[in-house]
Amino acid sequence: MSATTSIFHPYLSRILSSHLSSIPIDTLSRTPPSRLQTTALPNIGLIELVSATDFTTLYDPLYKASFPRRAEREDSDLITARLAAQSAGTRTGLAPYRIVGIRDHEGQAIGAAQFSVLPLPTHPYPHSDNTSSNDNNDTPSFAVPYLQYIYVRPSSRRQDMSEVLHTMVLAVASADALAMSAQPRTIPFTLFETEPPDHGDDATSRAYAKERSKIHTSTGGVAVVLHRESDGKILSAHVQPGLETGDPPLTLVWVIRQSPSPGRPWDIRSIGKDLVAAYYQSLRDEGFPEENIRLAERIVEARCKGADFYLMALGDVRDFTDPEHLDIYPSN
Incomplete structure (x- = not known):
């Protein structure tokens, strides 16, 4: 299964679809696809990797409204700068920084998830009873999406939009993890x-x-x-x-x-x-x-x-x- 056979494929932006071309997206959803096809997808116009420009014009107002206390949210200018650097490919050696956004059929922001993909240090781990391995010399390699903010506008709640965002976080992180090193990292x-x-x-x-x-x-x-x-x-x-x-x-x-x-x-x-x-x-x-x-x-x-x-x-x-x-x- 690839992005092109996913239930999400018709809604993915060109850039996001390309990024997830080898990722079996549907297997990363905790919610049955049949439910999402009824609750969430009919209300979605676009799922995208948010650019710095689109964050400023479309998503930042919702971000600030969702986290009204200044102390609980990061400065928007820093987020915009990080997105611009990620797009320009100048974050070499840094954890990938992403925002996945959802728009409605009128192009307005429904919600977004902002996260970094953290590569965990790579070294042999001792095996425990619930982490068996067939090879005592293997070196598990992990990456973890660190979800800083997730938010959905009030009018779109109870439509499983957060489940769509959680699924996309895992999918994007999986794609980023594959590009981190020669040894594949799992999420x-x-x-x-x-x-x-x-x-x-x-x-x-x-x-x-x-x-x-x-x-x-x-x-x-x-x-x-x-x-x-x-x-x-x-x-x-x-x-x-x-x-x-x-x-x-x-x-x-x-x-x-x-x-x-x-x-x-x-x-x-x-x-x-x-x-x-x-x-x-x-x-x-x-x-x-x-x-x-x-x-x-x-x-x-x-x-x-x-x-x-x-x-x-x-x-x-x-x-x-x-x-x-x-x-x-x-x-x-």
């Missing part, structure tokens, strides 16, 4: 961040966080946490550095959404630290403040001591800002 899951279900300063914000966690759980999302053996504590594996100089680090929750076609077995206990390393390396590559990145790294390094990476239901995660759940900050 085990999509990674993104969110707040714990009970996070917030008041009832309204806690209710919002709880609703988001329900949405992530309903679409197959599970939390990546650290389990410390000595006392059984659950710690967050994710600390977001301050995005601007002087901004403090922020503890959030990493959530993964497994690919329906992961390509090879994987184990979060084996690749967890590589995931952390790839995340912080991508921030360095993009020019975020080194002092902020290093502080966040030290926090995670301290949490990892004596702890294993672990997957748990997002609904069971407590707010890590609660002192009882040890939001650990190192002394140096």
Whole structure:
């Protein structure tokens, strides 16, 4: 199966269709194609890799409306510059940066997903009971789409548009991964961040966080946490550095959404630290403040001591800002 035989093919832009020419797109959808043909596709005019120009004119207003708090969204000028560099081929050595967008039949933005494709460090992983291999000398090679933002306009919700976007994220990331190195990389899951279900300063914000966690759980999302053996504590594996100089680090929750076609077995206990390393390396590559990145790294390094990476239901995660759940900050 290729892009030309996919149910999505009639809706793909020329550039996106070419990019996905060897990718079996339909196998990457968690939602049955028959359902998408009823709910989503009749409302779609175009699915595209968004250019810098189209982001500015079509998608940026929806992006800002979807994330109205300035602190929770990246500066649009930086996004535009990154898209322009990706299109010009000047991001050599950097993680591919993409925005997949959906337009309606009038050419207006329905929604978009903004993400980077992170290559994980390549080295032999120890095999565990649920990650068997036929070759003890093989070296699994992974890439992970890090989904920074996904948004759909209110009038197009409950039409499975987010499912279309999630599928396209996996498809584009799969194509990018094939081009990264001679050894094919596979995409085990999509990674993104969110707040714990009970996070917030008041009832309204806690209710919002709880609703988001329900949405992530309903679409197959599970939390990546650290389990410390000595006392059984659950710690967050994710600390977001301050995005601007002087901004403090922020503890959030990493959530993964497994690919329906992961390509090879994987184990979060084996690749967890590589995931952390790839995340912080991508921030360095993009020019975020080194002092902020290093502080966040030290926090995670301290949490990892004596702890294993672990997957748990997002609904069971407590707010890590609660002192009882040890939001650990190192002394140096």
